[in-house]
Amino acid sequence: MALAVGMRVLTRSLLRPWVRGPGATPGRTGPVAGGGDCVRCFGSPRVLVEPDPAAGFAVMKMRNPPVNSLSLEFLTEMLISLEKLESDKAFHAIIITSDCPGIFSAGLDLKEMCGRDPTHYAEYWKAVQELWLRFYLSHLVVISAINGVSPAGGCLLALSSDYRVLADNPKYAIGLNETLLGIVAPFWFKDTLVNTVGHRVAERALQLGLLFPPAEALRVGMVDQVVPEDQVQSAARSVLAQWLAIPGHARQLTKTLMRKPTADRLLKERDADIQNFVRFISRDAIQKALRTYLEKLKQKKS
Numbered sequence: 001m002a003l004a005v006g007m008r009v010l011t012r013s014l015l016r017p018w019v020r021g022p023g024a025t026p027g028r029t030g031p032v033a034g035g036g037d038c039v040r041c042f043g044s045p046r047v048l049v050e051p052d053p054a055a056g057f058a059v060m061k062m063r064n065p066p067v068n069s070l071s072l073e074f075l076t077e078m079l080i081s082l083e084k085l086e087s088d089k090a091f092h093a094i095i096i097t098s099d100c101p102g103i104f105s106a107g108l109d110l111k112e113m114c115g116r117d118p119t120h121y122a123e124y125w126k127a128v129q130e131l132w133l134r135f136y137l138s139h140l141v142v143i144s145a146i147n148g149v150s151p152a153g154g155c156l157l158a159l160s161s162d163y164r165v166l167a168d169n170p171k172y173a174i175g176l177n178e179t180l181l182g183i184v185a186p187f188w189f190k191d192t193l194v195n196t197v198g199h200r201v202a203e204r205a206l207q208l209g210l211l212f213p214p215a216e217a218l219r220v221g222m223v224d225q226v227v228p229e230d231q232v233q234s235a236a237r238s239v240l241a242q243w244l245a246i247p248g249h250a251r252q253l254t255k256t257l258m259r260k261p262t263a264d265r266l267l268k269e270r271d272a273d274i275q276n277f278v279r280f281i282s283r284d285a286i287q288k289a290l291r292t293y294l295e296k297l298k299q300k301k302s
């Protein structure tokens with residue numbers, strides 16, 4: 001409920017035609033980062049959408065610096081942008097990528113899960129569920145152009161796509177590392193991973209909290225392609241052509257056939273999953289583990 005209200009408010013206030021550059025007029029063509037013109041870019045403070053309706057796709061750029069952590073506001077803005085693209089018949093695909101150098105997404109925002117009250121945890125978890133459900137089941141072709149590190153929730157987002165292109169940089173590790181934080185990947189994170197890499201690889205990766213560098217990620221099937229860093233976006237665009245050449249209804253029905261049983265499991269147990277999360281995350285030991293982890297991230301700097 002709170003999420004629905006939040007989304008309505010954000011839709012009105014944030015989802016406006018958006019053009020970069022001082023003095024730019026909303027809805028008009030304007031410059032985008034990296035040069036070139038942006039034809040009717042739109043978005044919100046944390047999500048930039050660069051649509052190419054003639055080509056049938058849009059690039060969704062995550063820009064929640066410093067690390068694209070998936071805060072409640074950020075999740076909500078991503079959902080709104082996705083919804084807008086899904087409801088426009090001009091779009092058949094999106095490429096999701098990051099505007100934060102070296103980081104695809106640091107995953108769920110630890111500050112949303114630490115030191116807050118149960119109502120907040122429930123609201124947050126509902127938004128996380130919603131993001132996964134919407135991306136996992138989207139009728140659009142979703143390609144991830146992974147141009148940075150993507151642990152835990154960042155990896156889940158990538159795994160929810162139909163195809164993953166990863167930049168070949170040894171720092172850009174990807175995986176569900178929850179156990180390293182002293183927390184447990186929920187069953188639908190686990191199912192998404194199993195569906196991608198198979199049971200044995202997932203079992204080992206989940207227990208050990210493995211973060212796979214590019215060559216390993218490709219070997220186990222966590223990503224579909226590894227390319228030089230400067231070719232991630234062009235490789236994602238190239239592969240899109242193949243996906244868009246397939247009759248849309250056949251591809252969409254096939255995607256649903258493959259993914260619905262996994263999504264249905266959460267849909268059937270959604271409230272229980274929220275309660276489970278709230279109970280788990282509220283435990284003193286878990287709160288302590290998260291605080292310690294955040295502290296370690298801070299100390300790393302000094």
Ligand SMILES: CC/C=C\C/C=C\C/C=C\C/C=C/C(=O)SCCNC(=O)CCNC(=O)[C@H](O)C(C)(C)COP(=O)(O)OP(=O)(O)OC[C@H]1O[C@@H](n2cnc3c(N)ncnc32)[C@H](O)[C@@H]1OP(=O)(O)O
Pocket residue numbers: 066067069103105106107108109110111149151152153154177178181183184185186276277280281294297298300301
């Ligand atoms: C029985 C089971 C029932 C229910 C299930 C229950 C629980 C399971 C719940 C949830 C699953 C969790 C999923 C997640 O996604 S948890 C998040 C996991 N993410 C990580 O482990 C990544 C942590 N971050 C890093 O490793 C590095 O920051 C990173 C490699 C991404 C970037 O390194 P860099 O050196 O470039 O930046 P930093 O200086 O480390 O960070 C800058 C700044 O950002 C803050 N930060 C980083 N990550 C997060 C995050 N995920 N959330 C919030 N904030 C984050 C970091 O602290 C720094 O802040 P500051 O010091 O204030 O500048």
